[in-house]
Amino acid sequence: MSLFNNEKSHGIHPPGNKITSNKKIERVPLPKQVILPLSQHIGAPSKAIVKKGDEVKVGQKIAEAGGFVSVPIHSTVSGKVTKVIEMVSSVTSNVGNAIVIEADGKDDWVKIDKPSKPNKLSKKEILNRVKEAGIVGLGGATFPTHVKLQPPPDKKIDTIIINGCECEPFITSDHRLMLEHGEEILKGLEIMMKVLGCNEAYIGIESNKPDAIENMEKIVSESNISGEVIVELLPAQYPMGAEKTLLKRILGMEVPIGGLPMDVGVVVQNVGTLKAIYDAIYDGIPLVERVLTVSGAVKEPKNIISRFGTPASEIIDYCGGTNSNANVMIFGGPMMGIAQISFDTPTTKGTNSILIQKNNTEVEGNCIRCGTCVENCPMNLMPLMYVAYVKKNMYDELKDYWIDNCVECGSCAYGCPANIPLVQYIKVGKAELQKRRPK
């Protein structure tokens, strides 16, 4: 421990609660109806190319990318477009359009364009296929993957970090993927390394998943890129899976404030995304489903694979329903997940977990300046200052404390003895600053 700054210990150790880590991924029955929001990713919303009454098949493109930082959306069932509705986004809480498709239960796929020689595809073909498959970062941030694979020419990528940390409590979807689909993940990595032209990659896995580490190490050693890929054992500490903390832990360097990992020549990618890349390149299958963990106060916690747009209630019913006292449903993990307003909210590309629990928010007390938030902050910030300034409407001062550097991991609020919802204040502060920014 350094005398002045115990950086190593920044972060927290919430109880893991990985109760589903031994449960095999199960496929839930096809939904009767799917609701597919046009904005399931970061960037411009997709543009619908189907209208009410159209017949669609599984994997058929129903919306085009709305710009460079955007991806197409595919139908996840076969059936008929019944309506286009306005709904509240499960991620940003903004109102946006969504396409509702009534399933016919036949599960007819569109004709799959499966490349005969996936190994021989050119960089351009790969990028195009990744984009057309609608692939986004499946760790939760949903950043379009094809953008990450095309860094600006002045940014040379030399290292890829594969994020298998899964530092959020409860979630085990990436863990199960590494156990059950390790080969596909590595093949996906191979494609990525080819596209980015780099020959150094790390797979970061937390020490609480020894079986996943063992499995990935075995697969790497048997592959033909074994010399270039290193499986890195990381301490089980939250937020190890945040890309900036992960990068620092593995490579010992920091991303400049306001920058992206590509500024230091690194791309960080989630294991689920690699599986999606594999599916798109080797099998020609677009992104229509994902693995997610259903955990917390449900009768039978499970890891399941489900089509996007499935209402959460159908997935919960498949897991035996909720316990009677549950009144909170979170998409994502307990640390950064978003509480949903209704059990009928459809899952989207970024939904890596459905967590049910009982509301446990407590009354906010006075800040006693204990410094726990400062101690916990992985970005070395002083979160309590944001609360003080936001309470006084002094938004410009927030910048003096580098509010934009905050990743909203929630470590500060988790440890706060006065139960202050720090993340809430930080989000308010950031939104206010965004409003004031000259357009």
Next chain:
Amino acid sequence: MAEETVDQKRLVVSTSPHIHDKKNTKKVMYVVCLALLLPIIGGVYFFGIYTLLVVLVSVITAITTEFLAKRLRKREFIMDGSAIVTGMLFALVLPPRIPLWAVIIGAAFCIAIVKEAFGGLGHNIFNPALAGRAFITVSFAGLMTSWIAPVKSVISLDSITSATPLGEGFSYAGSTSDLYIDLLFGNVGGCIGETSALFILIGGLLLLATGVIKWRIPVVYIGTVFLLAWLIPGQDPVFHILAGGLFLGAFFMATDYVTCPMTAKGQFIFAFGAGVLVILIRVYGSMPEGVAFSILLMNAFTPLIDRHVKPKPYGYIPPEKKSRFPLKKKAKTTDVADKPDQDSSTDKKEGKK
């Protein structure tokens, strides 16, 4: 059953995180109370049952004053235990035979003026208990300098006037090692809770073990006093750290969350400054003891320290150096830098077409 819960249940929405550490202000305060029981037991053992009365009166006055102050300020009174801590600490820094009316005045001052007038818990600049002691010292100097020797039996109300180890006129008959042992156990004159270094140390270790306080302030504070006393000719460093209120101050008062800096670096400055002040006051000042004033003075510096000692945020680039790659990478850098032109041109072609 499942359908019913899914359709009819109203969901509660709140910001992340949705889980919380079990630590809360109340628990923190009660752990401190528990740790403070040890010096109180020490006080009762060495100075008799009357000291327990002092503690009780102080705590009850503190709680009552807080209740009344909240009423006056039209705020909700929450029993978070902070008034108990203040009451206990205030009693522990009083002479053993202080009259109860002075305890009441002091404890009321601690809460009403030092804490509530500044905005209540979390907003006070000075440690309430120490500021209360300073107030009583200034107002009733005679009361605050009448020390007694440890009594023979707990129920006794005897008082044999005696000097404190740091005070003038204190003379010790035995050898130095006997003096150290007496100081360690607390068998000397002094405030109710400050004499037994051992009891305070156990209480302090309890706080450290439960994570309520961090090691930095006590270690740096005591360490600075020890080092400086060792450097100044004619001073006995072991005597300086065991005598007086240094341990009580270092573990229970300098570590007060509200009035000490929040960052690790700031806490070092705070504790070091307090240590220097203790030695300056004890060796060169007119008062025999300087712990209370050293902490109060550093309390006054805390807002300044917090404003200027910020942790260096992740990815921070000092303004002078506008380097895009500020930090060293583990090993290789050269071989990459050699051939970026070629690769980037191919990237451009493929990306744009």
